[in-house]
Amino acid sequence: MHPALQGLLTIVIGVGACIGYFYSSNIVLDKVIFPARGPHAGRNINRANMVRPWLFLFPALFALGLYLAYPVVETMRLSLTDRDMGGAFVGLENYQKMTADPKFWEAIRNNALWLLVVPAASTAFGLLVAQLTDRIRWGAIAKSLIFMPMAISFVGAAVIWKLVYDARPLGTEQIGILNALYLSLGGDQPMQWLTLPFWNNFFLMVVLVWIQTGFAMVILSAALRGVPEETIEAAIVDGANPFQIFFKIKVPQIMGTIVVVWTTITIVVLKVFDIVFAMTNGQWETQVLANYMYDKMFRANDWGVGSAAAMVIMLLVTPILVWNVYNARKEMK
Amino acid sequence: MADLKLENVAKVYGGKVEVLKDINLDIATGELIVFVGPSGCGKSTLLRMIAGLERISGGTLEIDGERMNDVPPAQRGIAMVFQSYALYPHMTVYDNMAFSLKLAKKSKEEIHEAVMKAAGILQLEDYLDRLPKALSGGQRQRVAIGRCIVRDPKVYLFDEPLSNLDAALRVATRLEIAQLKESMPDSTMIYVTHDQVEAMTLADRIVVLANKGIAQVGSPLELYERPDNEFVAQFIGSPSMNLLPGEIVETGPMTKVNLDGEGVAVSNVPTAPEDLGRRVNIGVRPEDMLLADGDCILDGVVDVVEALGEVTLLYFVAERGNAPVIAKLPGIHANLKGETVRLTAEPDKVHLFADGLSMRPKD
Numbered sequence: 001m002h003p004a005l006q007g008l009l010t011i012v013i014g015v016g017a018c019i020g021y022f023y024s025s026n027i028v029l030d031k032v033i034f035p036a037r038g039p040h041a042g043r044n045i046n047r048a049n050m051v052r053p054w055l056f057l058f059p060a061l062f063a064l065g066l067y068l069a070y071p072v073v074e075t076m077r078l079s080l081t082d083r084d085m086g087g088a089f090v091g092l093e094n095y096q097k098m099t100a101d102p103k104f105w106e107a108i109r110n111n112a113l114w115l116l117v118v119p120a121a122s123t124a125f126g127l128l129v130a131q132l133t134d135r136i137r138w139g140a141i142a143k144s145l146i147f148m149p150m151a152i153s154f155v156g157a158a159v160i161w162k163l164v165y166d167a168r169p170l171g172t173e174q175i176g177i178l179n180a181l182y183l184s185l186g187g188d189q190p191m192q193w194l195t196l197p198f199w200n201n202f203f204l205m206v207v208l209v210w211i212q213t214g215f216a217m218v219i220l221s222a223a224l225r226g227v228p229e230e231t232i233e234a235a236i237v238d239g240a241n242p243f244q245i246f247f248k249i250k251v252p253q254i255m256g257t258i259v260v261v262w263t264t265i266t267i268v269v270l271k272v273f274d275i276v277f278a279m280t281n282g283q284w285e286t287q288v289l290a291n292y293m294y295d296k297m298f299r300a301n302d303w304g305v306g307s308a309a310a311m312v313i314m315l316l317v318t319p320i321l322v323w324n325v326y327n328a329r330k331e332m333k
Numbered sequence: 334m335a336d337l338k339l340e341n342v343a344k345v346y347g348g349k350v351e352v353l354k355d356i357n358l359d360i361a362t363g364e365l366i367v368f369v370g371p372s373g374c375g376k377s378t379l380l381r382m383i384a385g386l387e388r389i390s391g392g393t394l395e396i397d398g399e400r401m402n403d404v405p406p407a408q409r410g411i412a413m414v415f416q417s418y419a420l421y422p423h424m425t426v427y428d429n430m431a432f433s434l435k436l437a438k439k440s441k442e443e444i445h446e447a448v449m450k451a452a453g454i455l456q457l458e459d460y461l462d463r464l465p466k467a468l469s470g471g472q473r474q475r476v477a478i479g480r481c482i483v484r485d486p487k488v489y490l491f492d493e494p495l496s497n498l499d500a501a502l503r504v505a506t507r508l509e510i511a512q513l514k515e516s517m518p519d520s521t522m523i524y525v526t527h528d529q530v531e532a533m534t535l536a537d538r539i540v541v542l543a544n545k546g547i548a549q550v551g552s553p554l555e556l557y558e559r560p561d562n563e564f565v566a567q568f569i570g571s572p573s574m575n576l577l578p579g580e581i582v583e584t585g586p587m588t589k590v591n592l593d594g595e596g597v598a599v600s601n602v603p604t605a606p607e608d609l610g611r612r613v614n615i616g617v618r619p620e621d622m623l624l625a626d627g628d629c630i631l632d633g634v635v636d637v638v639e640a641l642g643e644v645t646l647l648y649f650v651a652e653r654g655n656a657p658v659i660a661k662l663p664g665i666h667a668n669l670k671g672e673t674v675r676l677t678a679e680p681d682k683v684h685l686f687a688d689g690l691s692m693r694p695k696d
């Protein structure tokens with residue numbers, strides 16, 4: 001069968017099953033279990049209404065339990081066992097093995113670098129673009145262009161940027177724009193940018209900043225629009241210059257949104273995998289935690305250390321996630 | 334300590350849409366001027382042009398004899414109270430008031446002194462470290478005024494400052510503004526409102542704006558007693574003045590008008606012999622209508638009675654698409670619904686309008 005037809009069929013079956021589930025489960029509840037007739041009609045209606053929310057919640061709870069809660073527990077368990085010993089319980093041995101691995105510490109250091117640079121840069125650029133495009137006629141076009149990378153998958157973006165960093169032997173035409181620029185500005189040798197330890201981390205980060213700036217821009221642009229015009233006019237009358245208006249009037253009023261954007265990008269950064277996987281695969285000192293986990297789990301086939309790395313990522317993400325949700329809720333009030 | 338002069342001021346949006354034109358106005362130091370007008374008449378636009386928040390498309394604005402058209406708002410010596418207060422939500426009351434002084438790089442002591450003084454005048458001392466969201470509407474309004482006072486401006490601009498307050502608070506704040514004005518006799522204030530009561534009670538002079546221009550400027554009672562045109566006549570006073578069409582049948586120091594329909598009106602507006610036979614509108618305020626026996630302006634059937642206790646409003650059956658005539662009689666007359674009532678008015682209360690303009694000579 002044609003893949004498109006298959007996809008369509010899947011959608012029809014999936015949506016049909018959903019409708020069927022909600023329809024039939026409610027029928028069963030209202031007609032069979034608690035019918036609204038007989039001597040206890042009123043009581044039955046109340047009971048049916050108490051059960052009904054759970055009918056609607058069940059599919060979501062089931063899916064979340066199966067695909068989220070269970071894997072967490074299972075990963076936790078795996079991180080305490082050893083595959084080579086037939087899955088025997090080994091306590092914290094995997095964690096000891098992991099912390100003794102210099103690659104792990106390299107990943108931690110790089111993740112920390114990503115964490116410092118990417119959310120800050122994305123939010124700052126997003127805010128800058130949101131402010132600059134706010135009042136100009138072609139602002140909408142500029143914003144669409146900047147938002148577009150959001151629609152590209154991380155792997156796709158990685159491929160695009162690999163071309164940007166591409167190096168060809170001296171004398172042939174450079175198809176990588178960075179090397180083309182470098183040579184035209186007087187560089188003597190095309191550079192293998194992604195193999196320059198330490199700096200190559202930043203070349204990878206650029207990709208994520210490129211993607212996430214659009215996200216930050218859209219959210220912050222909406223927030224900036226929400227700043228009451230009269231407070232800005234009051235500041236003008238009070239004698240504020242454009243910079244003071246931006247930093248002392250606008251930014252403080254959207255601080256809540258900035259925090260939400262910042263933490264959301266932080267979570268993306270902690271989970272970053274595809275970009276590193278597709279561009280360097282953690283070589284030349286660019287390893288990050290998620291890629292380290294993948295390496296151990298699926299290449300070294302060491303599920304113990306891989307799971308331990310996964311647990312570390314989860315522990316790092318959780319507090320930021322909690323803070324993010326807390327701030328997002330506060331914003332919505 | 335500033336007088337303000339508007340000369341042929343105009344506002345055009347996008348080179349096409351004319352909002353205001355030929356605005357000429359002299360405002361003396363210490364005056365409280367109120368701009369009133371129907372919504373969309375450009376009164377707020379005019380205020381914002383004075384503030385420097387809107388460009389002046391034509392004409393000149395002078396403050397203290399100095400051309401201000403291209404001077405940025407902060408250097409015009411003005412301060413503005415916005416309709417929504419426009420307090421900075423992330424700053425405390427103290428910081429809200431201190432912001433402009435901080436921007437002006439004043440010393441800490443100077444700022445503190447100015448803020449405390451303003452807070453004293455407005456009774457805000459207890460709220461200085463609160464955020465605006467923890468204040469009531471009236472308190473927010475006072476902070477907005479305090480933000481102006483600390484700057485010691487030459488001209489205060491108020492843009493419908495009371496419209497966000499509830500009725501009781503509005504009356505109280507109106508009095509506070511009147512007292513504030515009295516305590517600062519040298520400061521000039523311009524106040525925009527659509528509320529007649531605010532205009533009548535606060536203003537030294539009222540500027541009625543309509544049809545892109547100034548319809549009339551004058552003291553509140555001048556506008557009430559001697560409106561220059563039908564627009565002002567109907568805009569000032571509530572319910573608005575009754576206008577009835579008719580024809581002049583007798584001229585001289587007293588003018589007699591035969592109204593379309595039955596009535597006859599006599600006005601003390603003098604007319605020249607050549608006015609005989611001229612089509613005019615007579616204007617009589619509802620509160621100037623009197624019950625009559627003989628000659629009357631109106632002999633009509635009462636359609637609706639609104640008994641308010643102190644006065645009774647009578648709405649007469651409207652004729653030929655005219656607005657219904659309204660009479661405001663003192664006391665209670667609740668039982669007049671459906672009755673035929675004859676009304677007249679004293680000659681000095683009867684206004685004459687020809688082509689929309691008052692025929693009353695100016696003195």
